[in-house]
Amino acid sequence: MDLLGLANYAVFMAILIGIYALLALGLNIQWGFTGLFNAGIAGFFAVGAYASAILTSLPASGRLGGYELPLVVGWLAAMAAAALIAWPIGKICLRFRSDYLAIATIGVAEIIRLVIRTEGWLTGGVRGVTGIPRPFGDLDYMPSQIAYLAIVATLVLVAYLLVERQVKSPWGRMMRAIRDNELAAAAMGKQVEARRLQAFVFGSALMGLAGALFVHFNRSVTPEAIDPMIATFLIWIMLILGGSGNNRGAILGAAVIWIIWSVSELLTDRLPTEVAVQAKYARVFIIGLTLQLVLRFRPEGILPERQPGAPPHR
Amino acid sequence: MSFLEFLNFHLVPGIVLGSVYAVGAIGITLVFGILRFAHFAHGDMATLGAFIALALVTAGLTPWAALPVAMAAVAVVAIVVDKLFYDYLKARPKIMTVMASLGVALMLRAVVQVVFGVDPRTYATGIVRPDDYFGILLRDRELYTLAAVVLIVVGLTLFLRHSRWGKAMRAMSDNPDLARLSGVDNRKVTMLTWAIVGALCAASGFMLGINNELQSMMGWQVLLPMFAAAILGGVGRVEGAVLGGLIVGVAEEMSIFILPAQYKAATAFVLLLLILLVRPRGLLNGKVL
Numbered sequence: 001m002d003l004l005g006l007a008n009y010a011v012f013m014a015i016l017i018g019i020y021a022l023l024a025l026g027l028n029i030q031w032g033f034t035g036l037f038n039a040g041i042a043g044f045f046a047v048g049a050y051a052s053a054i055l056t057s058l059p060a061s062g063r064l065g066g067y068e069l070p071l072v073v074g075w076l077a078a079m080a081a082a083a084l085i086a087w088p089i090g091k092i093c094l095r096f097r098s099d100y101l102a103i104a105t106i107g108v109a110e111i112i113r114l115v116i117r118t119e120g121w122l123t124g125g126v127r128g129v130t131g132i133p134r135p136f137g138d139l140d141y142m143p144s145q146i147a148y149l150a151i152v153a154t155l156v157l158v159a160y161l162l163v164e165r166q167v168k169s170p171w172g173r174m175m176r177a178i179r180d181n182e183l184a185a186a187a188m189g190k191q192v193e194a195r196r197l198q199a200f201v202f203g204s205a206l207m208g209l210a211g212a213l214f215v216h217f218n219r220s221v222t223p224e225a226i227d228p229m230i231a232t233f234l235i236w237i238m239l240i241l242g243g244s245g246n247n248r249g250a251i252l253g254a255a256v257i258w259i260i261w262s263v264s265e266l267l268t269d270r271l272p273t274e275v276a277v278q279a280k281y282a283r284v285f286i287i288g289l290t291l292q293l294v295l296r297f298r299p300e301g302i303l304p305e306r307q308p309g310a311p312p313h314r
Numbered sequence: 315m316s317f318l319e320f321l322n323f324h325l326v327p328g329i330v331l332g333s334v335y336a337v338g339a340i341g342i343t344l345v346f347g348i349l350r351f352a353h354f355a356h357g358d359m360a361t362l363g364a365f366i367a368l369a370l371v372t373a374g375l376t377p378w379a380a381l382p383v384a385m386a387a388v389a390v391v392a393i394v395v396d397k398l399f400y401d402y403l404k405a406r407p408k409i410m411t412v413m414a415s416l417g418v419a420l421m422l423r424a425v426v427q428v429v430f431g432v433d434p435r436t437y438a439t440g441i442v443r444p445d446d447y448f449g450i451l452l453r454d455r456e457l458y459t460l461a462a463v464v465l466i467v468v469g470l471t472l473f474l475r476h477s478r479w480g481k482a483m484r485a486m487s488d489n490p491d492l493a494r495l496s497g498v499d500n501r502k503v504t505m506l507t508w509a510i511v512g513a514l515c516a517a518s519g520f521m522l523g524i525n526n527e528l529q530s531m532m533g534w535q536v537l538l539p540m541f542a543a544a545i546l547g548g549v550g551r552v553e554g555a556v557l558g559g560l561i562v563g564v565a566e567e568m569s570i571f572i573l574p575a576q577y578k579a580a581t582a583f584v585l586l587l588l589i590l591l592v593r594p595r596g597l598l599n600g601k602v603l
Contacts, residue, residue, distance in 0.1 A: 037409055039354075039416065092590050097603045098409045099352035100590065103541045106354075107583035110538060118576040229534070233420055236413070278428045285424035291417035292399050295410065 011145045013262060015217055017255045018152035019210050024238045024250035025159050026206030032244040032305070033167060034199035035179035036094070037102040041207055042231040043109030046116060047085055048078035048208025049215045049226070050123055056216075058131035063124045071135055075212045082208025083201045085112070090200040094193055101200075109228045116223050128222030132215050152213055156251065159206060164247055175199060176245075176307070230284065234261060237287060241294050243301025252302060261287070322451045324567045330456050330525060332543075332563020333463040338518035338536060339543035339555035340470065341511040347487040347550025347601060348507050351408040355395070355418040356515060356540065361533030362422050363388040363516025364523040365430050368437065377437040378458060381520050385513035392512025393505055401504075408603075419534065427530045435528040459521045466517060467556055470510070474552065479506055487550050539566065539582035546589045548600025557597060561585070 023041060030036040038044075052074035059066025089108055093101040116123045123129065136147035166172055177185040178192050186192050215221040234257060242253020261283075268279040294301070338360060345353040363384045370380035399418055403411045444451035474480035485493040486503045494500050518540075522532055543562045547554025562582050569581040594602050 035407075035409065037412060089587075092587055096590070096594065099346075099412055099603060100545075102354070102409075102412055103352055103538070103545075104583075104586065104590075107538050107586060111580050111583055114577060114580060118574065229420070233416065236416070240413075277431070281424045281427035281432075285421050285428070288417040288419075288421035288424065292414060292421075295414055295417075296402060299406075299410075 008142065008145065011142075011149055013259065015145070015149050015152050016262075017258050018149070018156050019213050019217070020235065020238060020254040020258050021156050021251040022159055022210035022213065023207055023235045024242065024254045025156070025163055025247060026203040026210065027235055027239050028203075028244060028247060028250040029163060029199050029206065030203035031239060032246070032250070033172065033175045033179065034196055035098060036196060036200050036203075037098040038105050038200070038203065039102045039232060040105030040107075040109030040112075040228070041235050042226050042228040043105070043112040044082040044086065044204045044207040045211040045214070045231065046109075046112050046226045048082045048211030049221050050116065050129065050211075051081035051208065052078040052212035053129040053132050053215045053221050054122070056133055057129055058133075060124070060129075060131060063120060063129070064122050065129065068133075071133065071216065074216075075209055078208040078212035079205040080208075082211070083205040086201045086204035087197070090197045094196045094200065109232065113223065113226075113228055123223075126223060128220060128225075129215070130220040132219045132221070134216050134219050137219070148217060152217075155209070155213065159209075160247055160251065167247070233287065233291075234258075237291050237294070239301075240291065240299075241301055243303035243305060245305030246301065246303045249301050249303035249305075256302075257287075318449045321449075324570075325564065326450065326452065326456070328564035328567030329560060330459055330563070331566065332560035333460055333556075334518055334521045334525070334559075335536065335539050335543050335563050336556040336559025337463055337466060337514055337521065338540035339547065339559045340467070340552050341514035341518070342540055342544040343547070343549055343551060343555040343600070344483075344507055344511055344514075346544060346603065348483055349400075349411075349504065350603060351411045351415070352541070353511075354412060354415040354537065355422060356511075357533030357535070357537035358419040358422040358426075359388060359392065359395075359512065359515040359533070360519030360522065360536070361426055361528075361530060362391065362519070363512075364519035364528050364532070365426050366516065367520045367523070368430070368435055368528055371437050377520075377524055381462075381517065384520060385516040388516035389509040389512035392508040392515065396504065396508045423530055423534065430530070432530050437524050437528075455524050459525060462517070462521065466514070467552070471552060479503070483507060535579070538579075538586070539563075542582040542586040542589075545594075545600075546585060546596055548596025548598040549603065551596065551598045551600045554596055554598035554600055 023045065027038060027041060030038050054065040055067050055069045055077050056071055056074035057065050058068065085108065089104050093104045117125065134148065135151060136144050139147060174185070174190055175195060178190060178195055182192055218225070238253035238257045239250050241257060242251070243249025264283050268276060268283060271279050338356065342353060342356055345351065366387050367377065367380040367384035370383055371377050375383070395418055399414050400411050403414055442453050442455065444453045474484055482493065482498045482503050483506065485496065485498050486500060490500060519533060522536060539562050543558035544555050545558070546561060547556070547558030562585060565585060566578050566581045569578050573580070589596065
């Protein structure tokens, strides 16, 4: 691989890391600060992806869409759509322990996958949505990639700063209080359910935005692009390894895990075909094992949560 | 549609599917009730059991003879998984164990995919014609499935009601601290629970496989219906899990009257949300965690 190819690859990777960082930040709002178990990240990602795709894409026969609306509208719609799906689920499940939310979100992701595959008039079915515009897509390959990276990086930065600001505010303290001792927080007059719902909806909206960024980067989206369990699980490992409850940790974890995951894919692709299929699933085994090892030996992650005024992590 | 057609094409398949869900849901309800967490590796543990049985069948055993061996094998697997991946998380919030079990689900499935590949398999080849029982069409394997489920449910209920260890399990389900104070060894009860849960997983996976085909994703796909069944019946209640399993199974088969067939898999989810909305303790008044 020559130098230019390497640089191209690095930019490509950086864009995807940015998208995953947004997902990890969204999950950090839900899990890291509030203790909500979302096992359907891929579902919210897909909703955002398709919402923006349908609103901004070129017209195509046989499916809804072709409104050619501005990108910003598509992105806002992606966030709104993911939030709209999250709201009723949270409303029903957040009264109970997080296990129930986890089960329900697995179901949501499954239903969303079914809808995407079945409702061809909406999503193009298995053919998916194509002709999705890309900002600065008219430029040459490299400038266009760099421009997109700049957009993604800006959005990650904005999301990071906003979440960081929220977490340091009284709101963030209240969320941690609810996470760490629900009864005490409720006794202090905090509305546990409503606050959790806020965190769940905000986090899901961020995941929807990540989905939108992903489709505008690829210019198309098909049901195959979103493998529910592996995608969801990768994001969980990113957050846990990076350090749940720490936004920089979430972004760092996204980078580390995505690089390991992609490099391992490059390696397994070079294997002879007889073992290539096995190697593909062995990778999945290894990410499962990685989670167990992190949970066991470094549950606080690479960058542990910083609690102002509290002694370092137990 | 005549009544017999309705019976043969919708109700009977629903009951068979439902009784398989019931076996899985009993395991989920035991873990949920006694160990107090949602066990997400349940479906993939069932897949593993089904494929262990397949390996035995390939080695020359008949499917129904392979079942008890597979149950014993997965019982051991479940105990080992608990020792390796769940036990040390005991003192931390239960949701960490839920997360670990999601990782275990992925690992178990990857093992099946590496060892057995991803192509659909069956225990026996060829088409089996159903026999006619007064107009009701049943295949032998469906009869055996129903019989095995009844045997498992009756045996387990008797065990939980009357045996020393069964009582210890129920005591731990009611109140672990009180049970320990009364001399119940929580560690042993945990081990016993995992052995039973593992065996039930293998049984449900096997029955799923023999009535249809074996796939590496099949366990994950039935996880949601099984959870819906356990919560519908009431968490911690074995008879509730059976009732819930039957309701979910029959509802899935009936769903095609109101929903397009592609959305069959959505039935369980709808039932789950409905029961959480109106009666989170479940039909038979179980626990709410």
